[in-house]
Amino acid sequence: MLEIDGRDVRSLPLTERVAILDSFMTKTEHFRRVMQIDGRIGRRSDKWLKMINYTYAEVKITRDTDFGWLAQQNGRPVGVIELAVSANHRKAFYRIAQNIVTGEDKNFVYVKPLITARIRMRNWHKSEMMRTPEFVQFVV
Numbered sequence: 001m002l003e004i005d006g007r008d009v010r011s012l013p014l015t016e017r018v019a020i021l022d023s024f025m026t027k028t029e030h031f032r033r034v035m036q037i038d039g040r041i042g043r044r045s046d047k048w049l050k051m052i053n054y055t056y057a058e059v060k061i062t063r064d065t066d067f068g069w070l071a072q073q074n075g076r077p078v079g080v081i082e083l084a085v086s087a088n089h090r091k092a093f094y095r096i097a098q099n100i101v102t103g104e105d106k107n108f109v110y111v112k113p114l115i116t117a118r119i120r121m122r123n124w125h126k127s128e129m130m131r132t133p134e135f136v137q138f139v140v
Helices: 015-022 087-097
Strands: 056-064 069-073 076-081 102-106 109-122 134-139
Touching: 015 102, 056 087, 069 087, 069 109, 076 109, 087 109
Parallel strands: none
Antiparallel strands: 056 069, 056 109, 069 076, 102 109, 109 134
């Protein structure tokens, strides 16, 4: 506990800050305070589950590379989708993409931005790029 109601409590003894924290906390199925040892928080239990609050977005696929698809949103690149793309989805992409190719070089195959994909990611970087994007499905 660092601050409460605008009051800096960092100078209070740890026991007082823990008491303040306890007065606000409600134990639930997903949240509880772990045992405290000498002012340090105890280790996590191996029974804890890590929960990720994914963000979802729809993007256009504009380029294919050996390692993934370049995703674009509002006309600008936002990341490369390389995770969670099944073999069936790759085949479906290539069947469509061969008809909408706009160019090719030794590293990339460029396609018209007509294929929309729903992706999930951890969040957006400050640079407005996707963090760890994963393919979910095509949007028809």
